[in-house]
Amino acid sequence: MLKNYVLVDYENVQPLAESLDEVADEQFSVFVFVGNSQNRLSYDFVSSFQRLRGGGEYIKISGNGKNALDFHIACYLGVLAMKDPKAYFHVVSKDTGYDPLLEHLREKTIRVKRVAAIEGIPVVKFRKEISKMNPRQKGEKFLARLRKGNASRPASEQAMRSALRAFYQRQLSDEEFEQVLRFVKNSEFVSIADGKVAYAE
Structure with a gap:
């Protein structure tokens, strides 16, 4: 940090x-x-x-x-x-x-x-901004960033974890981080198979 x-x-x-x-x-x-x-x-x-x-x-x-x-x-x-x-x-x-x-x-x-x-x-x-957000809202905020056309999108699950930590400036507890990541992985925009990430267009 x-x-x-x-x-x-x-x-x-x-x-x-x-x-x-x-x-x-x-x-x-x-x-x-x-x-x-x-x-x-x-x-x-x-x-x-x-x-x-x-x-x-x-x-x-x-x-x-x-x-x-x-x-x-x-x-x-x-x-x-x-x-x-x-x-x-x-x-x-x-x-x-x-x-x-x-x-x-x-x-x-x-x-x-x-x-x-x-x-x-x-x-x-x-x-202060993120303290008012629940895990779902944090996940939606991260997904909004990924949906931007010029955004750099992680290609692997490990890279996704790193990008999420960086996006929230390492301010999330381990438990909340996993909750936000789970929401992102379960979204319709993101799919992960064999450690690789694909995105819906």
Whole structure:
């Protein structure tokens, strides 16, 4: 599973404690950049931060220079991207001044995005979307993707399993994954024989 690094500009955005619950599992590492004059963090926020299973760190800025915190985030972003270039990076800030740097990094194939809140992180939004769907609805969503004329269709049952996991970004439990796969395999659009997949036209 690819890692998601969340870099929070705490001078610009103060996430609610409950928003950290959205990034509490091992898939996420959270870095909170705190300004030199910010001497208090709420108990609820700190308590939620301590429950992060994927790791996290507070970075307290020592100076008061203009854009000092922004430069710290830019530095950490570069270091993390060098260490884990295939990961996803999310800068949580309403400051559009980051955008030219992030655009440059995307040109270098670094997967980075600025969001105004933790809830805006794409995988967090995707989780919320699919959490409202039952296995049948998830299967129908995957089948709709396969029915598109330009879609790459798996040719084997093993490839079908891999494609389904990738489509749902590995967010399904093993039990639910099997339920969704069973619905797909039993649909009129898909037939599987001897491990090979055929599609109705």
